[in-house]
Amino acid sequence: MVKKRQILVIGHNTSGCTPEHEKIAYDVGMEVAKSGSVLICGGLGGVMTAAAHGAKDGNGLTVGIIPQNDPAMANEFCDVVIPTGMGLAxxxxxxxxxxxxIIIGGGSGTLSETTAAYMYKKPMVAIRNLGGSVEKFIDGFIDQRENVKIVGVDTPKEAVEKILELIAA
Known part of the structure; x- marks a missing residue:
């Protein structure tokens, strides 16, 4: 059996999440499902809920890795909930x-996840012009190590196509 691709979608939690972020996240989730990939998210609100909702509506599998120890804290669109009890770790x-x-806007939590992915050289794409903590790194690197470029894209469809291309490379 071949392992399914696992795509993490990150971005604004409830605070700072606009209807535009939610629409884009929903569409990204739908595209992830269409690609046959598993959608992973932080399992909470905002971009996480919208992306998981889109993936569910696309008949995809969703995983929420939550900071709390109570699985009931996850949004209703998570098929699999992993309650870590680890907080932001x-x-x-x-x-x-x-x-x-795939990065959709976001604040300091999104930046934390982005830098973790950067340290482990995970392929990353970010949707341009949504503001947030990662915006200034789009089409560039976080630091002088140049571990992995954060590739800028303009649409949800392009985001999923590009991340699949980067994963396959």
Missing amino acids: RDFLNALSADGV
Whole structure:
């Protein structure tokens, strides 16, 4: 049996998440499902809920890796809930569980997950012009090590196509 691709979608939690972020995240989730990949997210609100919702509506499998120890804290669109009880340290689990990462806006939590993925050289794409903590790194690197470039894209479909291309490379 061949392992399914696992794509982590990260971005704004409830705070800072706009209707535009939610629509884009939903569409990314739908595209992840269409690709036959598993959608991984932080399992909470905002971009995480919208992406998982889109993946569910696309008949995909969703995994929420939550910082709490109570699985009931996860959003209703998570098929598999992994309650870590680790707080923000779970950002490393999210990054390490992914074959590739799609970034949709986001604040400091998103930046934490991005840097974890960067340290482990995970392929990453970010949707441009959504603001957030990662915006200034799009089409570049986080630091002088140049571990992995954060590739900028403009649409949800392009995000999934590009991350699949980067994963296969």
